[in-house]
Amino acid sequence: MKKCFIRLAVLAVLSVFPIKFCLAVDIKEVESKGGIRAWLVQNPSVPVISMSFAFRSGAVSDPAGKEGRAQFVASMLDEGAGDLNSEEFQGKIEDLSVRLRFRANLETFSGSIQTLKQNRAEAFKLLALALNKPRFDQDPFLRVRAQLSASLMLDQEEPDRIASRVWYRSVFRNHPYGRPIGGTLASISKINREDLVLFSNSFFSRKNLLIGVAGDIGPDELSMRLDEIFGDLPKGTDREMLAKPEIQMEGKTIVVEKSLPQSVALFGHRGFKRTDPEWYAAYIVNRILGGGGFSSRLMEEVREKRGLAYGVYSWLNPFESVGLIMGSVATSNSRVKDSLDIIRGEWRKMSELSISEEELQEAKNYINGSFPLRLDSTRRIAQMLLAVQVNRLGIEYLNRRASIINSVTRDQVKTVAKRLLDPGLFTVVVVGKPAGISSSQ
Amino acid sequence: MIKFLLVALSSMALFSYSGRTAVFNPETYTLSNGMQVVVVTNRSAPAVVQMVWYKVGAADEPRGQSGIAHFLEHLMFKGTKYTPPGEFSKIVARNGGTDNAFTSQDFTAYYQKVARSKLELVMKLEAERMTKLVLTDKEVLPERDVVLEERSSRTDNSPAAQLFEAQQTALYLNHPYRHPVIGWEHEIRELSTENALRFYKKFYAPNNAILIVSGDVSLEEIKPLAEKHYGSISVGAEIVRTRSAEPKHRAARRVSLSSAQVRQPSLSRIYITSCYRTAQKREAYALQVLAEILGGGTRSRLYRSLVLEQKKAISASVWYNPTALDYGEFGISVTPRDNLSLAQIERALDRELLEIKTKSISADEIKRAAKKLTAEAVYARDSLMAAPNIIGRALTTGQSIEDLEEWPERIMSVRVSDVVAAANKTLVLRNSVTSLLTPKKREGQ
Numbered sequence: 001m002k003k004c005f006i007r008l009a010v011l012a013v014l015s016v017f018p019i020k021f022c023l024a025v026d027i028k029e030v031e032s033k034g035g036i037r038a039w040l041v042q043n044p045s046v047p048v049i050s051m052s053f054a055f056r057s058g059a060v061s062d063p064a065g066k067e068g069r070a071q072f073v074a075s076m077l078d079e080g081a082g083d084l085n086s087e088e089f090q091g092k093i094e095d096l097s098v099r100l101r102f103r104a105n106l107e108t109f110s111g112s113i114q115t116l117k118q119n120r121a122e123a124f125k126l127l128a129l130a131l132n133k134p135r136f137d138q139d140p141f142l143r144v145r146a147q148l149s150a151s152l153m154l155d156q157e158e159p160d161r162i163a164s165r166v167w168y169r170s171v172f173r174n175h176p177y178g179r180p181i182g183g184t185l186a187s188i189s190k191i192n193r194e195d196l197v198l199f200s201n202s203f204f205s206r207k208n209l210l211i212g213v214a215g216d217i218g219p220d221e222l223s224m225r226l227d228e229i230f231g232d233l234p235k236g237t238d239r240e241m242l243a244k245p246e247i248q249m250e251g252k253t254i255v256v257e258k259s260l261p262q263s264v265a266l267f268g269h270r271g272f273k274r275t276d277p278e279w280y281a282a283y284i285v286n287r288i289l290g291g292g293g294f295s296s297r298l299m300e301e302v303r304e305k306r307g308l309a310y311g312v313y314s315w316l317n318p319f320e321s322v323g324l325i326m327g328s329v330a331t332s333n334s335r336v337k338d339s340l341d342i343i344r345g346e347w348r349k350m351s352e353l354s355i356s357e358e359e360l361q362e363a364k365n366y367i368n369g370s371f372p373l374r375l376d377s378t379r380r381i382a383q384m385l386l387a388v389q390v391n392r393l394g395i396e397y398l399n400r401r402a403s404i405i406n407s408v409t410r411d412q413v414k415t416v417a418k419r420l421l422d423p424g425l426f427t428v429v430v431v432g433k434p435a436g437i438s439s440s441q
Numbered sequence: 442m443i444k445f446l447l448v449a450l451s452s453m454a455l456f457s458y459s460g461r462t463a464v465f466n467p468e469t470y471t472l473s474n475g476m477q478v479v480v481v482t483n484r485s486a487p488a489v490v491q492m493v494w495y496k497v498g499a500a501d502e503p504r505g506q507s508g509i510a511h512f513l514e515h516l517m518f519k520g521t522k523y524t525p526p527g528e529f530s531k532i533v534a535r536n537g538g539t540d541n542a543f544t545s546q547d548f549t550a551y552y553q554k555v556a557r558s559k560l561e562l563v564m565k566l567e568a569e570r571m572t573k574l575v576l577t578d579k580e581v582l583p584e585r586d587v588v589l590e591e592r593s594s595r596t597d598n599s600p601a602a603q604l605f606e607a608q609q610t611a612l613y614l615n616h617p618y619r620h621p622v623i624g625w626e627h628e629i630r631e632l633s634t635e636n637a638l639r640f641y642k643k644f645y646a647p648n649n650a651i652l653i654v655s656g657d658v659s660l661e662e663i664k665p666l667a668e669k670h671y672g673s674i675s676v677g678a679e680i681v682r683t684r685s686a687e688p689k690h691r692a693a694r695r696v697s698l699s700s701a702q703v704r705q706p707s708l709s710r711i712y713i714t715s716c717y718r719t720a721q722k723r724e725a726y727a728l729q730v731l732a733e734i735l736g737g738g739t740r741s742r743l744y745r746s747l748v749l750e751q752k753k754a755i756s757a758s759v760w761y762n763p764t765a766l767d768y769g770e771f772g773i774s775v776t777p778r779d780n781l782s783l784a785q786i787e788r789a790l791d792r793e794l795l796e797i798k799t800k801s802i803s804a805d806e807i808k809r810a811a812k813k814l815t816a817e818a819v820y821a822r823d824s825l826m827a828a829p830n831i832i833g834r835a836l837t838t839g840q841s842i843e844d845l846e847e848w849p850e851r852i853m854s855v856r857v858s859d860v861v862a863a864a865n866k867t868l869v870l871r872n873s874v875t876s877l878l879t880p881k882k883r884e885g886q
Contacts, residue, residue, distance in 0.1 A: 045485050046823045087749065090739040095809065097816030116819055143748065146778050147755045153705035159598055215823075258702075262593035293539065294518075294530035304527055307586025310594055330594050362535040369537010373488050373554050376825035 027385065029395055030219045032226040038211035039385040039395065040222055043378060047117035049215035050378040051127075052386040053230075054110040056208035060176040061199070066191050068148065068183020070104035073199045075148060077102045077111075079140035081129035086140040089126070098123045100130070104181055107320050108390060109203060114379055117216045120225075128229045131204055136196045148188050155182070159431040162256055163266040163328075167429045170254060175245035177319060205236020212385025215378040244321045249425045255439045256431045263336040263432030267343070268326030269425035274318040274391050281408045281416035282316060282325075287363045289350050289421075290314030290327055290343075295366070297346050302329065308339045325420060337436040344423040351421035354414050368402045465821075465828045467842055468660035474676040475648030477836065478667050481655040481828040489560050489656035490825050492552040493567050494833040496651075497644035499624075500546040500617040500766070501682055506636050508624015511544040512588055513637045517551065518542075519580040521573040526580045529566060536562060546618050547766045548837035554825070557657045561666050568670035571645055574638075581634040589630070592623050600700040601707075604876050611694040611874040612713055615685045616767060646677025651836050653829040684767060687713065693870040697877040708783045708790075709774035710875045714867040716762070716769035718839035725763040726851045727859035728771060728867060732761040733810035734860070735797060736773065740809070743775070746793055753781055753789050766838045771867050783877050798864050802857050815849040 028040045038051075062069040078093065078100055080086040093100055099114040100123075111131075115123035155161040165180055172178030183191075209230060213222055247270050272282045283291075290298035290313050302312040314327035331339040375381045388397050430437055469479045499510045520526035533540045538555035540563075553563040596602040606621050613619035623629070652671060654663055690713070717725045736743050736759025743757035755778045761771045777786040821827040835845050 043485055045483075046819070048820060048823045050823075087739065094738045094740055094813060097813055097820075099820075114820065116816060143752070143755070150705050150755045150776055150778075156704045157702040261597045262590065264598070293534065295534045300527075303587055305583065307583030308590070310587055310591035330598075331590060332593060362531075365537050366534045369556060370534075370539055370554075372486065373537075373539065373556070376486060376488060376554075377823050379823070 027395060027398065028219050030213075030222050030226070032223040032231070034227040034231040036206060036209070036211070036226040036230050038213050038222060038226055039389065040212075040217070040219060041214040041378075041381050041385065042216075042218060043214060043381075044216045046378070047216050048114060048378055049117060049120055049213070049217045050112070050114045050382040051211065051213045052110065052112045052379075052382040053209060053211040054105075054108040054386055054390055055203050055205070056108055056210070056390075057203040058105045058108045059179070059181040060107055061203065062176070062179070062183070062187075063195075064174075065187060066183070066195055067179045067187040068181070069191050069195050069199055070109055071182050072144070072148060072188070072191055073134075073196050074102040074104045074109065075144045076136055076140065076196060077130045077134050077200075079144060080135040080137050081126075082133040082135075084129065085135070086137060089129075092122070092126060096122055096126075098126065100127065102130075106177065106181060110386070112379070112382070120217070124225050124229050128232070131200075131229070132232050134196075134200055136193050138193075141193060141196075145188060145191075148182065149185055152182060152185055152188065157258075159258065159260060159262075159264040159330075160266075160328075162258070163264050163429045163431045166254060166256055166431075167266045167268070167326075167427065170252065170429070171248055171324075171427055172245050173248060175243070177245050177322070201234075205234045206230060207236030209233070210386055210389040212382045212387075212389065214381035214385065247322060249427065251424050251426055251440075253426075253428045253430070253437065253440045255434060255437055256429065257433060258431055260333075260432045262330050262332050263430050263434040264328070264330045265336060265340060265428060265430045265434075266326065266328050267340070267426050267428040268314075268317070268324055269422060269427060271316055271323040271325035271420060272318065273321070273323040276323065278412070278416045278419070279318075280404050281412045282420050284360065284363050284367070284405070284408055284413055285350065285417045285420055286314055286316050286325065287367060288355060288359060289346065291316075292366060292370075295362075297350065298327070298329075298343060301342050301346055302331075302339055306338070306342070308335055308342070312339070312343065333433045334435050336430065336432070336434045340428065340430075340437070344426065347421050347423040347426075351417050351423075354410060355417075357410060360408075360410055360413060364405050364408070367405050371401065465832065465845070467828070467832060467846075469842060470660065470664075472647065472667065472672045474672065474674055476671050476674075477651045478660070478663070478671075479651065479653045479829075479832055479836070479842070480658060480660040480663060481653070481832070482657075482659050483655055483822075483825060483828070484657050486825070487557045487657050488554065488825060489557050489654055489658055490552060490554045490829055491560065491563050491567060492550055492653045492829040492833055493571070494548055494550045494651045494653065494837050495645060496547075496649050496680070496682070496837045497549055498545050498547040498837075499620060499622040500684055501644065502617065502620070502640070503636075505628060506624075506632060506640075507620045508588065508622075508629045509632055509636055509640050510549055511623055512585065512629070512632050513640055514542050514544045514549050514551075515584050515588060516576055516581060516637050517570055517574060519584070520575055521569050522575055523569060523573070524566065529570070532566065533563060538563065544622055546622060548833065550833055552829070560654070560658065560663070561670075564666050564670045568674060571647065571650065571671075572674055574641055574645075576634050576638055578634055581637065585629065585632060588623070589626065592626060592629065595623065596621070597626075600698055600702050601878060604696065604698040604878050607696045607698065608709075608711060608874050608876045611696050612711055612770070613768075614688060614690070616687050617684055618765075618768060643678075644680060646680070647671060647674045648676050649680045651833065653833055655828045656825055682766070687768070690872050694874045695877070696874060697879065699879040699881040701881045703878055703880045705776065706783055706877075706879045707774060707776045708786055708875065708877055709772060710790075710873050711773075712771040712867050712869070712873045714761075714769045714771050714872065716765040716767065716838070717835075717844065718766060719768070720763070723851065723855055723859045724863050724866070725769065727855050727863035728761045728763065728769070729814060729852065730807060730810045730855045731797075731860050731864055731867075732759045732771065733814055734802065734806050735759045735793075737810065737813065742793055742797060743773070743790070747775065747786070747789055748778075751789060752778060753786055754778055764834045764838050764840070783879065787875070794868050798861070798868060802860055804857055807855060807857055807860060811852050811855060814852050818849050 317324040747754040
């Protein structure tokens with residue numbers, strides 16, 4: 001059994017406002033007899049166990065015309081498995097107070113389970129059944145399809161959702177990145193039972209499985225549970241890599257006219273992948289520009305000084321084969337043009353001018369100080385352990401993160417901001433009746 | 442992501458936290474100026490959450506100034522005698538922390554999550570803005586625009602939220618819970634710096650506040666800090682929360698909204714009922730068990746009958762919010778399947794409600810519901826934020842720490858007869874509003 005112990009003591013070297021923060025968690029890598037690996041943070045203070053796991057394959061694998069297949073599978077896994085029908089399965093979940101969730105993401109299919117320690121044996125058995133022997137019975141199949149359709153209907157006129165659908169479609173065209181994870185009313189209606197079986201048979205495998213666990217369980221027991229839950233899955237084969245999408249970046253503006261009092265805008269352009277060597281400098285650039293709440297430049301200029309919006313944000317959105325930087329704002333129709341002009345101006349300013357040493361230091365303090373505060377429950381620790389593995393950062397990452405952030409210099413930030421930000425490439429989607437803005441061409 | 446979370450009184454978020462506790466083992470004492478201090482020790486990370494709760498919310502606003510409680514919450518970030526405008530959150534951020542605030546009908550709360558070593562800093566900042574807020578039109582007026590944009594995002598762009606507002610005005614004929622927490626647009630537009638300061642001076646004082654700290658500290662450790670920063674604030678005038686009561690309800694009410702923005706119809710019904718503070722004996726606990734039996738999960742009556750057996754609905758949910766100062770709300774919401782009309786789904790719902798009122802509830806159903814509810818109390822301990830949230834909501838709405846700690850026992854002690862009595866008392870149409878949300882056919886369709 002391979003084990004490594006990491007003591008995370010994040011000691012920031014800071015000049016302005018020193019922050020010491022000890023994460024105080026030991027991460028163990030546990031490997032089962034059957035060769036299944038998981039990262040574990042053992043914490044016996046509350047009798048709860050949280051596990052998060054993911055397979056590397058998600059909605060991008062949905063066949064054209066059957067978009068929404070992965071999400072359909074995610075919605076069906078607690079609807080009966082093995083010799084338990086839907087009602088029996090869900091009845092057990094409820095009687096044991098187990099929290100079991102599955103979720104289709106674009107490039108992963110993830111799941112999480114939370115259980116009281118006393119119920120863990122039965123809880124993990126149910127998870128094993130769901131993954132190994134999902135039934136996809138007719139009755140729940142039809143009901144879930146109706147539920148998925150209803151949720152698509154709910155989304156259909158939601159301004160944020162419209163903006164997102166239109167943005168991704170116009171940027172990625174027919175590439176799977178451009179399609180909605182949940183599919184469409186038409187595609188959902190074309191998915192049949194065999195499609196779900198095919199997905200679970202081909203993608204639930206040990207090969208691309210990643211697991212994070214936190215809570216009241218030790219490495220020896222976990223090792224045994226890993227084999228119980230995941231040991232019977234097929235070994236699996238290497239995935240086909242997705243073709244790199246061609247991003248359509250023409251600096252387009254698209255107005256989707258809706259009679260709403262407030263326009264919702266989504267904007268952005270190509271960015272960095274998670275594996276880019278300059279990722280951390282880009283992360284800092286985004287933090288200063290519009291990431292992370294109240295103290296960003298966009299928030300200052302759009303909200304604080306001018307009262308143009310309740311919120312304005314930017315974020316890095318890395319996919320496996322391409323990265324994006326995006327942002328959003330919602331402002332009344334008569335003033336949304338002002339918001340977008342200011343945002344473009346700040347984007348340009350950030351790409352052209354240096355930031356001060358103080359601003360850089362404050363961003364680093366926030367990034368390093370707030371990170372461990374997120375790990376305040378076993379569920380969130382398990383999620384973080386999983387995310388680090390999904391991003392292929394290595395078990396020592398949590399230990400190194402603060403010093404990587406601290407090593408970024410002003411010059412690097414300047415160079416990276418110039419490389420990253422280009423308001424000329426903005427694709428902007430505005431949903432509403434924005435005054436003074438119309439679709440390009 | 443969302444700054445200044447607005448808490449709708451009957452939101453699910455509120456319900457899911459309502460009193461699900463009992464095992465926090467909080468320590469508490471009261472400063473000489475009347476400010477209560479509560480500490481929940483959780484040593485799993487060297488982090489702390491500080492929350493300061495004020496016993497004031499939208500339902501305490503002067504008539505014609507709807508939204509002032511929430512507006513003031515925004516303005517509390519604008520600066521004091523010692524902290525320049527807009528600096529509060531920046532100081533917290535550059536010290537590696539996060540902060541936010543929220544307002545409901547009954548309370549207003551401010552919080553920061555920081556490393557343990559930063560606790561004193563945020564205590565100093567929070568104590569300072571309790572009595573030393575400085576407001577000028579230069580900061581206040583743009584912030585009023587921010588609130589108007591916030592209202593647009595939440596309500597004016599959303600038919601479901603507009604229907605919710607109409608539903609609340611119909612549910613409460615006279616009590617201020619009828620006004621939205623964020624305020625009516627035309628009244629927000631008129632709110633002034635002077636309005637905000639007057640409201641602030643009336644309600645923001647140590648004798649109307651509760652300090653709750655959870656995380657890597659004990660009461661013993663924070664006592665000197667609490668004394669230094671909060672204990673030194675002079676006690677304010679006595680605060681009396683006066684609110685108009687509801688008259689007898691004589692007519693069932695219905696509200697409906699159809700919009701081109703709606704594609705999926707839905708029906709909900711809210712009954713006005715008792716809350717923890719006003720309930721007789723075990724009633725508030727029985728109503729939680731009732732909500733669970735009716736709509737909690739896939740074995741619940743509504744889900745079994747409407748979704749699984751009759752296949753008339755795609756979802757059915759039930760909630761009850763007992764954590765309010767004056768009235769509780771018991772709500773049901775159903776989404777019909779396929780092209781079933783709302784009238785048909787309502788008939789099916791009414792049959793189920795009649796059934797639970799008149800036919801027997803099994804002891805097994807009660808037991809299962811109670812077990813499920815109390816398991817939530819264990820999960821609630823597995824989080825830094827849950828304890829101060831639950832405790833704050835309880836203490837600002839008339840509950841005591843003992844009430845919270847005994848919550849699992851009280852839930853377990855609910856009998857069949859309690860649930861039947863609570864169902865018959867609460868599920869009465871004249872105490873309710875039924876809301877219908879429907880699509881509007883567009884031209885050419």
